[in-house]
Amino acid sequence: MGDRAIDCTGLTRHFASGTALDGLTIDVERGEVLALLGPNGAGKTTTMRLLDGVLRPHGGTATVLDLDPWSDGDRLRARTGVLTENAGLDDRFTALENLQLMAELRGIDRREARTKGGELLERFGMGDRADVKVQGFSTGQRKRVALARALLHDPDLLFLDEPTSGLDPAATRDVVDLIGSLAAEHGRTVVLCTHFLGEAGKLANRMAVLFSGRLHAFGTPTSLAADLWRGSEVRLDLGGPPPDALLPALAALDEVVQAVPTPGGALVRVTGRAAIPAVVATAVATGAPVHGVDAHRPTLEDVYFEIEARSLAAAAAAGGTGEPAITAPVAAPR
Amino acid sequence: MRTPAVDRRVVRVMLRRDLGAILRSKALVLPMALLPLILLVLLPASIGLAANGNTLDVDRFLAMIPDRLSAPILGYPPHERLVIMVLGYLVAPLFLIVPLMVSAVTASDTFAGEKERRTLETLLHLPISDRDLYVSKLLGGFVPAVAVSWLGFVLFAIISNAVCWPVMHRIFLPTWLWAIVILWLAPAVAALGLGIMVRVSMRVSNTQEAQQLGGAVVLPLVILAVGQTSTLLLAGPPTALAAGAAIWAVAIALNVRGAASFTRERMASRL
Numbered sequence: 001m002g003d004r005a006i007d008c009t010g011l012t013r014h015f016a017s018g019t020a021l022d023g024l025t026i027d028v029e030r031g032e033v034l035a036l037l038g039p040n041g042a043g044k045t046t047t048m049r050l051l052d053g054v055l056r057p058h059g060g061t062a063t064v065l066d067l068d069p070w071s072d073g074d075r076l077r078a079r080t081g082v083l084t085e086n087a088g089l090d091d092r093f094t095a096l097e098n099l100q101l102m103a104e105l106r107g108i109d110r111r112e113a114r115t116k117g118g119e120l121l122e123r124f125g126m127g128d129r130a131d132v133k134v135q136g137f138s139t140g141q142r143k144r145v146a147l148a149r150a151l152l153h154d155p156d157l158l159f160l161d162e163p164t165s166g167l168d169p170a171a172t173r174d175v176v177d178l179i180g181s182l183a184a185e186h187g188r189t190v191v192l193c194t195h196f197l198g199e200a201g202k203l204a205n206r207m208a209v210l211f212s213g214r215l216h217a218f219g220t221p222t223s224l225a226a227d228l229w230r231g232s233e234v235r236l237d238l239g240g241p242p243p244d245a246l247l248p249a250l251a252a253l254d255e256v257v258q259a260v261p262t263p264g265g266a267l268v269r270v271t272g273r274a275a276i277p278a279v280v281a282t283a284v285a286t287g288a289p290v291h292g293v294d295a296h297r298p299t300l301e302d303v304y305f306e307i308e309a310r311s312l313a314a315a316a317a318a319g320g321t322g323e324p325a326i327t328a329p330v331a332a333p334r
Numbered sequence: 335m336r337t338p339a340v341d342r343r344v345v346r347v348m349l350r351r352d353l354g355a356i357l358r359s360k361a362l363v364l365p366m367a368l369l370p371l372i373l374l375v376l377l378p379a380s381i382g383l384a385a386n387g388n389t390l391d392v393d394r395f396l397a398m399i400p401d402r403l404s405a406p407i408l409g410y411p412p413h414e415r416l417v418i419m420v421l422g423y424l425v426a427p428l429f430l431i432v433p434l435m436v437s438a439v440t441a442s443d444t445f446a447g448e449k450e451r452r453t454l455e456t457l458l459h460l461p462i463s464d465r466d467l468y469v470s471k472l473l474g475g476f477v478p479a480v481a482v483s484w485l486g487f488v489l490f491a492i493i494s495n496a497v498c499w500p501v502m503h504r505i506f507l508p509t510w511l512w513a514i515v516i517l518w519l520a521p522a523v524a525a526l527g528l529g530i531m532v533r534v535s536m537r538v539s540n541t542q543e544a545q546q547l548g549g550a551v552v553l554p555l556v557i558l559a560v561g562q563t564s565t566l567l568l569a570g571p572p573t574a575l576a577a578g579a580a581i582w583a584v585a586i587a588l589n590v591r592g593a594a595s596f597t598r599e600r601m602a603s604r605l
Binding site for chain 2: 015049052053054055056073074075076077078080082084086088089090091092093097101102104105106107149159
């Protein structure tokens with residue numbers, strides 16, 4: 001058994017409306033949470049369907065849980081659990097009936113399916129609604145039931161497609177916490193398709209950023225940030241614009257890459273954290289009132305939007321349509 | 335290489351799921367109950383009452399149709415002819431609308447309805463082969479169509495025999511012709527309706543579209559079937575059996591082609 005849960009190379013899929021996925025090459029370690037990020041139409045759901053053997057590719061190869069998704073699809077799907085974007089529950093059945101029927105279709109004995117379904121609903125805070133028809137459920141309740149359904153057969157790999165779309169903040173937090181705990185169980189691998197950066201930041205070990213079917217970045221947020229921006233960023237809180245002498249003085253320091261004014265002080269890009277004392281000392285020496293220093297670590301959002309901005313800029317430079325351009329992906333080792 | 339057998343467990347669970355869902359849907363149960371009620375309960379009751387009152391003279395009508403077709407009815411005593419003509423012959427082809435209509439309604443729900451309710455994708459991610467999924471869905475349309483037809487006929491036979499007892503003084507239904515209609519033609523017509531509606535449902539995104547598009551195809555077929563089958567039934571059992579065989583042949587051809595085009599890939603690319 002290999003260390004990788006997913007290994008795909010050059011995965012490509014076209015539809016009548018255009019190319020949904022163009023040469024995707026990624027790998028996912030066992031027990032890892034990978035976030036597939038990108039706007040609507042980026043190719044995230046297509047990737048998920050291809051990797052679960054539901055769609056066939058027009059190019060490329062893939063191995064998922066050591067199986068070929070297209071020749072061994074049923075064996076693979078017996079080991080994967082999927083939460084589709086629209087929970088996919090039948091309104092005419094109760095929550096427990098929805099789970100029970102799916103469990104039976106997966107080969108679980110009827111009585112065991114009922115017991116297991118009841119336990120999962122209980123665990124996901126839906127125990128008191130188990131025998132209620134799904135028709136009146138909120139989006140959050142549906143997602144919980146669908147998540148429970150995805151776990152009925154204790155899958156090795158979970159595909160979660162937009163698990164928090166349509167949820168209010170409280171329900172989002174609950175579902176993100178649930179997914180976090182699911183990923184931690186038994187070294188389960190999770191592929192999370194989302195356009196919400198918050199949940200990806202909380203849950204994912206690595207992220208793959210897709211725009212218009214092309215992979216634009218792949219790696220951990222930290223390694224991607226290091227690849228996008230050299231050094232660190234320091235925000236100086238001066239309580240107002242910087243004095244005239246400050247920026248040239250900072251720029252003269254060897255460790256400073258760039259210094260720009262901000263309404264509340266200055267933003268200084270330095271070669272590393274070791275340069276921060278020198279930056280502060282220079283500010284004090286020029287008479288700037290230093291109220292605070294924030295050594296800023298790029299967030300997932302910073303990384304994502306920087307990748308998007310660079311893609312758009314490259315597209316504009318290439319005379320594109322405003323869609324992110326086809327550029328070599330930012331790749332960073334794990 | 336031998337094709338693996340259909341997974342009966344999958345088919346059984348899927349059938350339970352689809353039939354359970356249909357029975358819980360008033361929008362499906364109502365039309366499936368209403369037509370058989372009118373055709374198989376109210377119609378025989380009215381004919382029985384009319385025959386009791388001896389108010390209709392069918393001999394003039396029989397005189398207008400070819401001898402070959404009127405001969406089987408003219409063999410009965412005059413006071414039985416109305417009952418025999420309508421309940422023994424004319425209702426039989428009309429009755430075929432029941433399996434056709436029920437299979438059209440259920441097929442549009444089990445195929446296009448899955449897309450509309452957004453439950454299809456969940457099914458596609460199950461470890462079930464394309465063929466097992468197709469067979470399950472097909473049976474989900476076929477079983478209710480045949481069940482409603484057979485149940486309807488039992489009701490029809492009981493009511494007809496009971497209401498017409500004062501005229502007939504015997505149990506006159508089922509006849510050989512009716513046996514052919516129920517056991518041979520009705521399932522064939524249900525399979526034909528399925529073959530058409532499954533193909534229609536695979537191309538549309540909701541049940542309404544499926545039923546609208548299906549109506550354009552199914553209704554003309556109904557009219558054709560009614561017109562042709564009444565003549566065939568009067569012509570005798572061998573001709574009715576042959577007509578059934580022809581319908582089965584078309585239905586099987588349609589469903590085999592449907593099975594070939596029902597693939598995960600095709601379904602998923604239209605989600």
